[in-house]
Amino acid sequence: MSYAKLSREQLAARVAQDIPEGAYVNLGIGLPTLVANHLSPTKEVFLQSENGLLGMGPAPAKGSEDFDLINAGKQPVTLLPGGSYFHSADSFAMMRAGHLDIAVLGAFQVAANGDLANWHTGNPDDIPAVGGAMDLAVGAKQTWVMMELFTKEGACKLVEQCSYPITGVGCVSRVYTDHGVFDVTRDGFQLIEAVDGLSRETLTSMIGVLIR
């Protein structure tokens, strides 16, 4: 039996499918940003950006960029009718106090107890940068991770315990990967679905940590 991993765009579409209408959502920089391209135009979702936007719209047409209107990744965006601007302390109040329904974040590793590592490799030569990752990780009603299941070197990013410095303790509730979707439960990872053509048994055997 053969299977194909989800592409980055397919993974983004898979995440988008689970975001309910009316949700207030923050998409982290990198891979999660792609989710915005796959939200159905018939489903109203409120996108929040940490630098002070609610009701963020798509990228502007070439030539009409305004660099006072950027997203967390510093790329030009637009504001939808009904959108608003606010200062950083208000923005992070939204992010830290459970006002956001869902934060979608990238990750280096997710541990079986829901610990998230995504801010620093721990390598002393790397410049550490945290931005809003720690705020989002613990502050949203639900924290979803979106990542490739394996590193380029083939190491599984679902782990018993994070070896990278953690971003938040026990904060992840769901993990979307290019191989399948997992919930983080009291008893560890639970497989929700595997990609087409990949059996539960095969996927479970590829991962070095117990999957229920």
Add this chain to the structure above:
Amino acid sequence: MISKISPSIEASLADVKDGATVLVGGFGGAGMPNELIDGLIAQGASNLTVVANNAGNAEFGLAALLKAGRVRKVICSFPRQADSYVFDGLYRAGKVELELVPQGNLAERIRAAGAGIGGFFTRVGYGTELAKGKEVREINGQMYVLESPIHGDFALVKAERGDCWGNLTYRMAARNFGPVMAMAAKTTVASVHEVVELGELDPEVIVTPGIFVQRVVKIARSTTAASGIKS
């Protein structure tokens, strides 16, 4: 009649002292007060502690201040950028100290200073390297970390419109840290693109009331590399 309008950037920054803590607004290029930072470089104060979200891009603005060797310590959330090579080099050479702060803690610590709050407990950072050595407390079954306020001697803020009482409005996402930094400094200097008559700013939409602003200085609406806004 009271007027907080400064005749020049030079005049607005004349009394920044060596060793001062300077809060600098901006997120990436949006709201970055590059003209005021250039003024600070010309003014010459050194041994500064700079509090900002980022640590500069290429060789302008904050990066130029760093490159000029004026900064002892940076307190920020996200120093690493594709073009933050000035900061990266100084940091790796041990020539600048870094206090890395989660962005929401940064905003709230500045807000706390501006609101007379002596400290606050937050869940953010608990159990991570960035909370090492900090007091923790269990509140309603969850673990919190004690964070302290960040006061500034000066705040450099880029606003859009201002009047002689120091009332300010901002433009789009260039608002970011401006309003909280204005509250948290002994002296807040705001650059604006337009100085308007008292009463012209609708009281319903003033974002920073003048009590938080000591000096307002008009700058041209330049289209800089950092803030390529349309005219």
